[in-house]
Amino acid sequence: MEVGILGRSMSGKTTLFNLLTGSEEVTGAGGRGRSHMGMARVPDERLEKLAALYSPKKTTPATVRYVDVPALPDEHGREGTMNLAELRTMDALMVVLRDFSSSGVPHPDGSVDPVRDLAHIEEEFLLQDQMVVEKRLERLAKDLARRRDPGLAAEQQVLRKCLEALEAGTPLRAAGLDGSEVRRLRGFTFLSLKPMLVVVNVDEDRVGEDPFGEDRWGEWVGRPGLGFTAVSATLEGELARMDGPDAEELMADLGITDRALDRVIRESYRLLGLISFFTVGEDECRAWSIRQGTPAVEAAGVIHSDIQRGFIRAEVVRWDELLEAGSMAACRQKGTLRLEGKAYAVQDGDVVHFRFNI
Ligand SMILES: Nc1nc2c(ncn2[C@@H]2O[C@H](COP(=O)(O)OP(=O)(O)O)[C@@H](O)[C@H]2O)c(=O)[nH]1
Ligand SMILES: [Mg+2]
Structure with a gap:
């Protein structure tokens, strides 16, 4: 199970990827073009408490696998199109949106507007999915004219439902497809069907606020298959470099009680549809991932x-x-x-x- 990290260049993807997975990939323009994979440990208080009871030699948490998927560079080496082929292989997506103001970091569109950036990405997903659906429906119409095949007819029915949703601007996540319809669509690897975590990378001095209460987010929050969370990649980087007590002091000063990165990992795990069961013993206490x-x-x-x-x-x-x-x-x-x-x-x-x- 993999979560693909996407977003505009210089939004903080690689910074967050490094923090989530403990990697040291190059951030900024130098890191562009190449994708990399890493594992994050899923923080779980339940496992920690079980480990305190058993004092095992080893404690093994569940993990989430992240892939940092930058846009493909254009012929001038600048940010080109999204790497859709790679994103299609992912089980879930995490889109990083720039909402920090630093003048030292240029925004590719010249202004900071996370809602615009998210809308662009979603539009592209809808367009790509629609192209796939239309092409397949054409093929199906030809095949069905030649022979009646109940399997193909059922596929046609589901795809027509998809086309209707996409034409209305509704991502397939929110198209009201049931379990058997989703299974039938699995081979198409539709982008707008993938659960997606929206991570807004905010300025350090806004970490205590909930940006999603703002009007501009109104039409997004609460949509099916989407999760929302705000982080400050800069602050998370500072906290990661500090000792435990110092980090706690800084968090108390800022009035925050939980680590945004922990929230990101837990939310990724949930969007992947995973739950944990545990095995315990003196040798090892361990969390294992399964689907509900x-x-x-x-x-x-x-x-x-x-x-x-x-x-x-x-x-x-x-x-x-x-x-x-x-x-x-x-x-x-x-x-x-x-x-x-x-x-x-x-x-x-x-x-x-x-x-x-x-
Ligand atoms: N001020 C500020 N700068 C950031 C933040 N997150 C990332 N950056 C900087 O933005 C630049 C691009 O970050 P990077 O993670 O490489 O973005 P990517 O292109 O999306 O992978 C780097 O210089 C980072 O140090 C943030 O939260 N605040
Ligand atoms: Mg990068």
């Missing part, structure tokens, strides 16, 4: 294919019930430890011990 609704036997396979193959049952307890009881054995005595079968849909926050036999 994953049956226990498949969740077992995320850990190891042998555990999936030899699955007998899952012993499950909620993370907070385990913390309260102090051990799996105590949960068993209290009756909070459940025995679940293959089909059990593993829940976010479940601590699972798989019984298996190979």
Whole structure:
């Protein structure tokens, strides 16, 4: 599962990518053109508390994989078109919008306007998706004239619904498609269907404010499949370079209680449709990523294919019930430890011990 980072050049993509993933890629004009991949750890208080109970040798959080996808350079080496081919391969997108005023950093359009920049990107996505839909519908009409094929007819029906939405300026995320329709569309890798996190990179002195309360954001906030968060890449960089206590002092001075980067990662994870279950023990406490609704036997396979193959049952307890009881054995005595079968849909926050036999 990958999140592609996109946006205008000099909006802070690479700065944020480095902070999220602990990378050291070149920022500014020098870093243009090439994309790079890195992993961010998903901050999770539940895992930290479980680790405090078990004092394991190793604690392994869930991760989100980010790809910094800059625009393709034009023939003069300046910002060209979006790298749509690469963005199409991503599971979710994170668009970085410049809302900081620094005169030292030129905006490619000469003025700072994050809502305009977002609208341009969305328009381009709609246009690209519409071209794909129209081309496919033409082909389908020809094929269906030659032979009736129920599969193709169903595809045509879904694509007509898509075309109607796109012509009305509605991204496919918000087109009211149901699960089976979305599955049918998977092969098209539509850009406007991808969940998207909108990250507004604000001036340092505005970190305490909520920019999305402003009128200009009104028509965007609350749209399906979109998440919104504000960060100051500069401030996050300063906090990252500080020791824990110093960082906390600065945050207290600024009146902020949580780290914007943590919010970005958690929100990315949510938009990817991922939830975490935990395994615990003296060797390792670990968070594992699954999609909502994953049956226990498949969740077992995320850990190891042998555990999936030899699955007998899952012993499950909620993370907070385990913390309260102090051990799996105590949960068993209290009756909070459940025995679940293959089909059990593993829940976010479940601590699972798989019984298996190979
Ligand atoms: N003042 C200010 N400058 C920033 C901020 N974020 C990034 N920059 C600067 O803007 C320039 C472009 O940043 P970069 O991350 O390379 O942008 P990219 O082209 O989107 O990858 C660099 O010189 C950064 O130091 C910010 O929040 N505030
Ligand atoms: Mg860059």
